[in-house]
Amino acid sequence: MRVGGFGKPNTAGYEPIDGIDDDAGIHPKKPLADDHHQGLCHRLFRPHNIIIFVAAFVLSLVICLTVGFIAGDGTLFGIRTNANNAKAVGWQGEKSADVAGADDCPCRPAVKVPQYFQTTDGKWAGPTATGKPAFLAQTRTFNAAAGATFVPNDPLQTSLPIVGMNLSKDESIFRMMGFLAPYSPSPGFGVDEYPLPPGAEIVQLQMLSRHGSRYPTMGANVQALGDRIAAAASKSKLGAKHELAFLNDWKYQLGAEILVPKGRQELFDSGVLHAYMYSPLYNPNSKIIVRTTTQDRMLKSAENFLAGFFGLEWTQNATIEVIIEGPYYNNSLAGYLNCPNSNKIKSGSAAASIWIENYLQNATDRLAPLIDGYEWSLEDSYAAQTMCAYETVAYGFSRFCELFTYEEWIGFGYSIDLAFYGDNSFGSPAGRAVGIGYQQEVVARLKNHTLGYSGSQINVTLDNNTTTFPLNQSIYFDFSHDTNIISILTAFGLKQFYGLLDPSSYPGSHNFTASHLTPFGARLDIEIIRTPKPLAANRSGYAANGGETKYIHFVLNQRTIPLGWSFPECDASRVDGWCELGAFLRAQEDQPRLARYEQACFGKYPLNLSVLDGAPES
Template sequence: MLRTFGAVWTALSSFLSLAPLPKFSPAHELAHDTFKLQQSWGVYSPYHAAEHYIPPPADCEISQVNILHRHGARLPTEHQTKDIHSGVKKLQSAEYYTDSRLDFLETFEYSLGENLLVPLGAIQSAESGKAAFQRYSSLITEDDIPFVRASGMSRVVETAKNWSAGFAAASDYTYTPKLSVIFDEAGLDPLQDDLCPNASGSHKEMSQWLAVYGPPITARLNSWAPGANLVDEDIHGLMMLCAFHTVASVPYEYNEGSPLPFSPFCSLFKPSEFEAFEYSSDLDKYYSTGYGARVGRVQGVGYVNELLARLTGSPVSDHTSTNSTLDSDPATFPLNHTIYADFTHDSIVVAAFATIGLFPTHKLSTTHPKAQRDWLASEIIPFSGRMVVEKLTCDRHDASDSYIRILVNEVLQPLAFCGAKKHGPWKGLCQFDAFLDSQEYARNDGNGDWEECF
């Protein structure tokens, strides 16, 4: 529990610039599993580990760790705020309410800010830093502490600093990582996704799915609020508000793993409707920087080529989104560290998944989602979600060899694309050279896809 860190709270507070927290009526009692609810908000779900960490085989030692980390829980963006305001104002304009679940709106005042990290984001990012120290402390020395970088948006920078504060506190302040590189998001930056002007968004696909699941919800809420005249587009905003309003209400004293204090907006929707809402995030990421976008996964090539450089101890070879000035300077792109931590946005993490070959998915239907699917945004890229690439040195058959394994939110990935075993103690381990060979798409700068960006 983070509050046992003591002095870390002083450090965390100095990293945050938060808008006043919202005031709202206590949430209605939810009739379904509250933990399941908070895991059905897609990319707005708080971090949760789907499995327990599996240590490497007994004959292996971890020699290098690379962490690609999404920022923590945040407030809505400007565009999301407009969508949210529309639905709230319409509901509050109703002549009267026919269902008591809307009564809180009579005194409700929307007071969320925009874009900024919230306390829950700070808590979970610091917990991530704590876990990293506890797991990989054997790799740390006074001369070799984690090398930390972040894309330049404030919530990403603050997440990186919170992670570093959690790492430092867990080491009893023996090791204090510094944020060494902050990328200017207006320039070349492998940790952000605004460098591909021809990239297509996912609005069409999300709209097609909203036309399937939205109308029954719209009709029900309009029957509860005569005169509100909600349209389907308002429903997505109100369901987002359930998530944003909830994560913004979490105090610093929150213990990670406890149920969240749910917003009253959450009780306006059924569990099955939140499952439909979750699928909107799946479609969003799949058709923006995932496998479903023509120039989606190429936006992860820059980071992956930097990853390969670190793993091989070689200069970066990339002609996409990387900053050659920074990557050619040992002060800003060293190759002699054992732990690297990069902080970014969800879209880049998704692009990196697709570049590497994780969660391979042929196509996502915009009208008939599969109940069982690997591409599940709430599992692969929640707030504070992370990918960890471990390089291992293993003794096998009287010889030493190097291997790679990848974990996403603690789940060991199968890595079938480079010959990893499916079962047993060596499950998920790829022989090092086989992994490098599997990354031909990145090593070839996206096989021409980068040029399609312009």
Template structure:
């Protein structure tokens, strides 16, 4: 959990770190200005781009003959937003902007050369809310979801460009149910995604008010409050109290401030050459400039802060974000599994056509125990959430392809590492679970993707597709389900796993999360910046974990 107060480790960001040996040749030392390259190194604040289907190492990415997607579940992140007030996010950007403003008020000295724009610069950003570009991204993703899945699962007619509420015979379809949290940027993302998927801009008779396309006639909406008032799998940190404790929930944030001076010393020295006397650039300031570059692009689509860094320095920037999330929400945090297990339980419930009537996690069983809020057998499900939830879900599933800790010391970082947020949770990122029906229990893998123009194009027939499989995509990239721990999904080269085997692969997922102890147990971490991999869980006697002997504040 990112914390909003400045941690003492932040002081390290202004210091000089020891030189770090690298196993990679440092050949990317020229300043780069190609924003298409730069914007793919912004971690979770990267501009959305589809991954290639084989981005995560899956060899055969086509859909086998006689098979077709019959159901799709998407866990959809919000898109471009303003910076948050987290210590390693908007707090740094705002601190730099304030420092700059105060200097200009009290000094007539000016910035020179490429930094001369700072003489008249005024910080323009708001905090936390979805931007216009973010709304556009979500709309596009709603259109994409219709094109990839909606056309197929609803057997769209030729030329149909959006969802239709009625069957061809005029009777009403069962309404889709979309779920969102109450947070503004999540709710606004849901609205814009729905506008794309349900297709109001393509109506033969324009409907300028768009009322039916945001709620009401076409779909039902479940809004789950954020803020800790009730369980919420789409903001599960609210239900996991230990995630709010300094020294537990902020492990990755502490790592960020140790790493910043390791990769930004040279950049800070370069920038200082164009800074007036009396204004000292710190490594925090330089890091803030990288943040502002990314966020201004997410707000107005341009920025003067982007041209001051090398390719290696942008790789270093992304590595800070990777480590923040790996050690806050993934395998590197003892609460990582607990934060994702609730959505995994909901996914399994939908896949096995069961309600959840009693909760032992972040699941809100008042929502999952009824057909109005948690219908079964719908062609698609869309849940709107946060980036950290996607990371925690992958951790809770034990998809060990991503158990690849970012290096806390190596610069430049290994470009072939697996845990890279720009590929996992960029703005608009989404984890999609496909349920695939096949006529054969062991369909032959197909190496290349083929456009599915209509469901039956490659031999699929719903009447004999009795063999069900699961395939998962992360921003279009097919996930290697054969790396699920335990080996239940091994044996195929195309990322597909028989549905019953996929469900079996998750039999131990709740026990591994150790939910109650992880979220509510009285424990601490011995060393918060040693990069220890906790496998996303915690238990008594575990290396690096200290059981508190002092009474908690509630007991005093």
């Protein structure tokens, strides 16, 4: 019987490869040996030869067994002695479709899955501590005696009586939390949305998504606040009263870095939304490559998205490529890890600190007298605002949210805008460089070529191979982080989000608003649209002359980014924000040079100074 080669597994996007030839094998009616061979056997096996043969066989067997056990791999001659061990080293769920009971076959060879398709080994997953589970049915509060109206949670309790908030205007503090905001569509970037004109069709989508809502990262200010409260309570009974009375029984019990239930929902819902928007772009006879990183929340975000897009059987439709997320590993989805200078730049954080001292002093003065045995500080006030965001997505509700006025929540959102702009966008000398690798990958897909040397942080091993960087898909899904997405927008050169932010006063509505750009579950959809003729800039109809035309359309959190506002090559008068694809590609040609990757990431220059164009000053 001829057993086939190494079949691909039916998990992680692989299909079994049938390797059994039913026509091959042993035929019962065929003689086992001809007369010549039978005579030869008779001459070989004389009595004294039999004794020598048996002794040699036994000695050889002992030697082979000894060598096999010394090898220490749990096998004899490469054959597993236990079916369960055989399963353990192969792909989970691996099957040979044509052999009954193949999973129990002790002789099936172990097959090694390439690291970049491993979804279960847990390497480079980062912290995965789970916090206290939500119990909102028991812990939620609303003051019915004072006439408060019950509003059902969905699933978070976000209808809160915040001082200064105008409920008639549908205002919500949860749209003012910057990168900690639960997902909601952007209010818009300056242009209206338009349906496709007759005869037009979307021919490609490249999506870049942020992960969903998560627990705090290790070392976050909320954990430090919890430690300070616990330390004070251990010395003497905490004397908190009025609005802070809940602190007398409160403990910090959040997990670390992994998705919370809301985060899983955000990515599942995004998958469902994209299924309604783009399903026909998927070729049902193919399996697409979907890229994410090894961090637990990144992998789980991709899996939840795919479950929403394809259903729970998504492994039949997609393979997840898991790129190592660790210091100095090349990874365009976490570009800061191979850009050491980017982790030292704090000009944005410094600007945010100035603003925090400005907007939050009144709140600190108001809260400090409400707790005895503890010296409430400005740092505590800011951590309490941050705690509101994290506890809400983790538990569904937080008592910290009502401690601050609506104006103070506006100030909180602006502090994050300042930090992100100065540390990750046009105000950062490494703002472009961190995102330039992904910009190059998008352009390479549009031009239909792989990437060799790029002068950036792309993983050349993966990007120069169509198995791991395919070019034949009409739909691409990638998953990244908030600051990386901000840098990618900067690397594309989207000057619409350029503009110095004043740390001493709130400017009112401004283009660079982090909660509009990278809330939890944020997504950038890059559409390629084909029209039969050029489309008028005012959308009045097709031009009388001209042939088939392709356009590119950037959609961030379900609203159009007008490309003509950033690139002179595009038409700024277009009311739909589109750009002709050829013009856009010409605009992108110079972006890698503008990023100055080597100098930005590894050069010597003042790291504490804000810049104007997302790269070191020449």
